Amino acid sequence: MDLRAVRPYLWAFVLALFIPASWVLELVRADGVLVFAAAGAGIIPLAWFMGLATEELGKHAGPGIGGLLNATFGNATELIIALFALFSGLHEVVKASITGSIIGNILLVLGLSMFAGGLRHRTQTFSREASGIQTSMLLLAVIGLVMPDLYILSQETTGGAVSPGLLRSMSLGIAGILLAAYVLGLLFSLRTHRDIFNPVTEAAEEPHWTVRTALIVILVATGFVALQSELLVSSLESARTSLGLTELFVGVIIVAIVGNAAEHGSAVIMAFRNKMDLSVAIATTSTTQIALFVAPVLLFASLLTSQVMSLDFEIFELVSIALSTAVLAAVASDGRSNWYEGVLLVMVYAIIGVAFFYHP
Known part of the structure; x- marks a missing residue:
């Protein structure tokens, strides 16, 4: 066996040991914190293998279908975790994880990518036009997420009663518009403006896996992600109580980082290799997928539960998303990055993280 062929996957195989470990811990009724930590660690390599298999399928299918596959499966792990939380009635955790994924991709992922790339390259460049379009899509999402809270605020200001039915209907209407914006995006x-997002024509990369292998890996990894997500969600409340953390902090910081960890690593590696266009694309595309695709899908999925979710996020969450979007617009405006800009982004994320930690 060629060890050089296995080496890139070694870290994933090591982390995969947490998958059986998490179930053993559950069977022996270990502390919820241990079960939660092991289940979360086990999800990371599974998400990475799903991404790798999707990438291989894309090489077989060509750039158009490949891009569609990456867009569809890009946030599959986060969606699966959120669905289990949704059907467990943890609506606040679901909404917090949406918030966490958005601000995490903008500030933490992009910040670490700029920092890592800047350590090796004095200044890096990326497409201002592509990042500008992604920022515009995020602004649309922010407007959509703010409207339900504006309705609640206006009712409270005028002394009127907030109608739960009207709030749900408004949320479903907004979700439909956001989903339509994602499809058109x-x-x-x-299709129509592919040259903006793929400005450099490179030779098509040869696939290393067969279509059958890639499909099997996706199916197996998805199945295990579902199992691990069930364990993660079932142990979440116990772990949260033991650690004295709020649902808001767990959703915004911990669950979001676990769901995005593999993707985070890919963006940082691309930046280190001076592929900043690709690194920025990973971070911003993942963010718009969460805001325009995952959030609406979760809302429509809640129709299958006893309690329909609405888009009334906490003001704290909305302000954090809006500020993160403003920071992205400022940083991406010149199409250039350096290590210090990366540090500033990570520091903004740290400030928001501290604020969420102390938020009751």
């Missing part, structure tokens, strides 16, 4: 980025 796919048409724009993968």
